[in-house]
Amino acid sequence: xxxxxxxxxxxxxxxxxxxxxxxxxxxxxxxxxxxxxxxxxxxxxxxxxxxxxxxxxxxxxxxxxxxxxxxxxxxxxxxxxxxxxxxxxxxxxxxxxxxxxxxxxxxxxxxxxxxxxxxxxxxxxxxxxxxxxxxxxxxxxxxxxxxxxxxxxxxxxxxxxxxxxxxxxxxxxxxxxxxxxxxxxxxxxxxxxxxxxxxxxxxxxxxxxxxxxxxxxxxxxxxxxxxxxxxxxxxxxxxxxxxxxxxxxxxxxxxxxxxxxxxxxxxxxxxxxxxxxxxxxxxxxxxxxxxxxxxxxxxxxxxxxxxxxxxxxxxxxxxxxxxxxxxxxxxxxxxxxxxxxxxxxx
Amino acid sequence: xxxxxxxxxxxxxxxxxxxxxxxxxxxxxxxxxxxxxxxxxxxxxxxxxxxxxxxxxxxxxxxxxxxxxxxxxxxxxxxxxxxxxxxxxxxxxxxxxxxxxxxxxxxxxxxxxxxxxxxxxxxxxxxxxxxxxxxxxxxxxxxxxxxxxxxxxxxxxxxxxxxxxxxxxxxxxxxxxxxxxxxxxxxxxxxxxxxxxxxxxxxxxxxxxxxxxxxxxxxxxxxxxxxxxxxxxxxxxxxxxxxxxxxxxxxxxxxxxxxxxxxxxxxxxxxxxxxxxxxxxxxxxxxxxxxxxx
Numbered sequence: 001x002x003x004x005x006x007x008x009x010x011x012x013x014x015x016x017x018x019x020x021x022x023x024x025x026x027x028x029x030x031x032x033x034x035x036x037x038x039x040x041x042x043x044x045x046x047x048x049x050x051x052x053x054x055x056x057x058x059x060x061x062x063x064x065x066x067x068x069x070x071x072x073x074x075x076x077x078x079x080x081x082x083x084x085x086x087x088x089x090x091x092x093x094x095x096x097x098x099x100x101x102x103x104x105x106x107x108x109x110x111x112x113x114x115x116x117x118x119x120x121x122x123x124x125x126x127x128x129x130x131x132x133x134x135x136x137x138x139x140x141x142x143x144x145x146x147x148x149x150x151x152x153x154x155x156x157x158x159x160x161x162x163x164x165x166x167x168x169x170x171x172x173x174x175x176x177x178x179x180x181x182x183x184x185x186x187x188x189x190x191x192x193x194x195x196x197x198x199x200x201x202x203x204x205x206x207x208x209x210x211x212x213x214x215x216x217x218x219x220x221x222x223x224x225x226x227x228x229x230x231x232x233x234x235x236x237x238x239x240x241x242x243x244x245x246x247x248x249x250x251x252x253x254x255x256x257x258x259x260x261x262x263x264x265x266x267x268x269x270x271x272x273x274x275x276x277x278x279x280x281x282x283x284x285x286x287x288x289x290x291x292x293x294x295x296x297x298x299x300x301x302x303x304x305x306x307x308x309x310x311x312x313x314x315x316x317x318x319x320x321x322x323x324x325x326x327x328x329x330x331x332x333x334x335x336x337x338x339x340x341x342x343x344x345x346x
Numbered sequence: 347x348x349x350x351x352x353x354x355x356x357x358x359x360x361x362x363x364x365x366x367x368x369x370x371x372x373x374x375x376x377x378x379x380x381x382x383x384x385x386x387x388x389x390x391x392x393x394x395x396x397x398x399x400x401x402x403x404x405x406x407x408x409x410x411x412x413x414x415x416x417x418x419x420x421x422x423x424x425x426x427x428x429x430x431x432x433x434x435x436x437x438x439x440x441x442x443x444x445x446x447x448x449x450x451x452x453x454x455x456x457x458x459x460x461x462x463x464x465x466x467x468x469x470x471x472x473x474x475x476x477x478x479x480x481x482x483x484x485x486x487x488x489x490x491x492x493x494x495x496x497x498x499x500x501x502x503x504x505x506x507x508x509x510x511x512x513x514x515x516x517x518x519x520x521x522x523x524x525x526x527x528x529x530x531x532x533x534x535x536x537x538x539x540x541x542x543x544x545x546x547x548x549x550x551x552x553x554x555x556x557x558x559x560x561x562x563x564x565x566x567x568x569x570x571x572x573x574x575x576x577x578x579x580x581x582x583x584x585x586x587x588x589x590x591x592x593x594x595x596x597x598x599x600x601x602x603x604x605x606x607x608x609x610x611x612x613x614x615x616x617x618x619x620x621x622x623x624x625x626x627x628x629x630x631x632x633x634x635x636x637x638x639x640x
Binding site: 049051070071072075076077078080082084085086087088089097098101102149150152153 | 530548551554
């Protein structure tokens with residue numbers, strides 16, 4: 001099912017949580033809503049689910065306007081951050097709940113509900129745990145039951161709020177791969193919320209980066225990482241270094257020296273240069289490069305982080321070097337960023 | 347390498363456990379004080395009640411309980427409890443639901459209001475109804491004109507009992523529901539349940555032990571209430587006397603055996619309440635633990 005969010009605004013007691021957000025989700029897509037806390041990602045997810053009503057704007061499921069439909073009518077599978085499993089029901093009863101509360105002819109007989117629950121337990125690799133209570137399961141197992149329960153109603157859209165937030169790193173990585181497999185096997189249109197960029201970039205077909213109630217960028221993991229379209233995305237996704245620079249005559253300048261980067265399209269004046277610390281090319285002789293004094297150097301896993309002081313204004317910038325690179329012993333290092341981008345100074 | 351580490355750890359551990367464990371005499375004193383206190387203030391009166399009740403033998407006991415006035419008092423008490431307890435279950439759940447699950451202005455005030463019956467003397471609670479429904483009261487004239495009798499009749503007793511027992515269910519449920527939040531209900535709705543189904547299948551089972559506990563306490567108080575009921579009842583024998591009022595009347599007439607016989611029923615009710623609670627906890631222990639531990 002396609003989902004279209006059209007110019008949605010949401011206010012909580014006059015405080016805006018989302019400003020004019022629009023998003024098209026293709027049928028069968030796996031989408032991540034990524035952002036820091038307070039960016040509005042969970043609010044957007046709850047709006048799609050129907051747990052909240054938009055202050056303005058509309059949400060379409062396919063061609064149909066779903067904005068005024070209740071959550072029951074929307075037929076969404078929602079996996080809550082803390083799972084919200086019914087603690088007094090067995091695993092099988094939890095999974096069968098959505099079928100049991102149906103009315104009239106749409107309600108399958110009890111035996112069929114049991115069969116469906118076992119089938120879904122197989123799918124989430126928990127066969128044999130039908131009779132357990134949620135309190136008797138591990139965090140990862142609860143997560144799987146919550147997903148099986150949401151899928152039991154054959155939802156139009158599957159929505160997951162921080163699905164791995166409460167799990168430890170090991171289980172989280174495992175479940176991530178497993179969720180991708182389940183998605184590929186079942187083909188549900190899926191939206192999940194996360195603040196973990198690694199999770200979003202690894203798992204999702206497309207990532208929606210959000211900040212302060214707005215969508216900053218939508219794209220594949222490659223697009224988001226390689227061509228961030230705002231200083232926020234550059235800073236939020238992956239490591240980044242930035243330097244204040246000046247654009248003049250199509251060249252990028254630091255203080256009174258051009259640094260060998262030409263930017264013919266960029267507007268004249270103050271700007272900020274962004275690049276990835278690991279994506280730098282060291283140069284020996286500096287005619288047109290960024291040069292700085294080594295202020296600090298630390299070993300981080302397989303690489304060495306070198307902090308450089310640039311120019312007269314003592315701007316600091318970080319670059320990454322191979323551990324045994326001779327440059328890390330020097331007191332002065334010159335480099336040129338590989339992939340870089342300029343944003344007008346704020 | 348490992349050895350010294352273990353050695354250095356062991357004494358530390360020992361000293362820590364010694365710091366939080368009292369010496370044997372201290373333990374004994376604490377336990378004796380507790381048991382003595384419970385024995386003198388709780389167990390002894392209970393024994394005295396039953397002892398006095400049977401002081402003149404079994405036949406006197408049954409005779410006291412089967413006299414028309416006593417039977418009428420028992421009937422009335424059961425009737426009052428049968429009306430006020432279900433009403434307070436409904437009121438209590440609604441109030442707890444409103445306070446725990448919604449945000450609204452005046453919530454703190456409502457919470458305080460629910461506690462009012464606990465902080466007000468029961469006599470005042472009864473007097474309020476006299477001021478409202480009595481012959482000189484606010485609605486007295488209107489009620490008389492329409493031939494409705496509330497005071498010194500069953501409706502007055504029920505109203506006073508409801509007032510006094512209102513907080514039990516609500517107070518038991520509010521912290522429980524607040525702690526549980528809205529998550530489970532939202533999950534139920536997202537799975538297609540309507541509001542009633544979400545309440546019946548999810549909310550109610552989540553609070554059933556707290557609710558049961560509240561109902562037991564509410565019932566015990568509804569049957570045992572004296573002060574408020576005493577003010578509005580009028581003490582008409584065979585008509586508006588509940589069991590506690592009847593105990594007082596019998597006692598004032600120097601009919602101690604009969605008074606204690608009826609009192610033994612009330613004490614028995616307390617014991618049954620206690621046993622019921624313990625049995626339920628034993629029978630559904632695992633499930634209660636699962637509920638609490640989650």
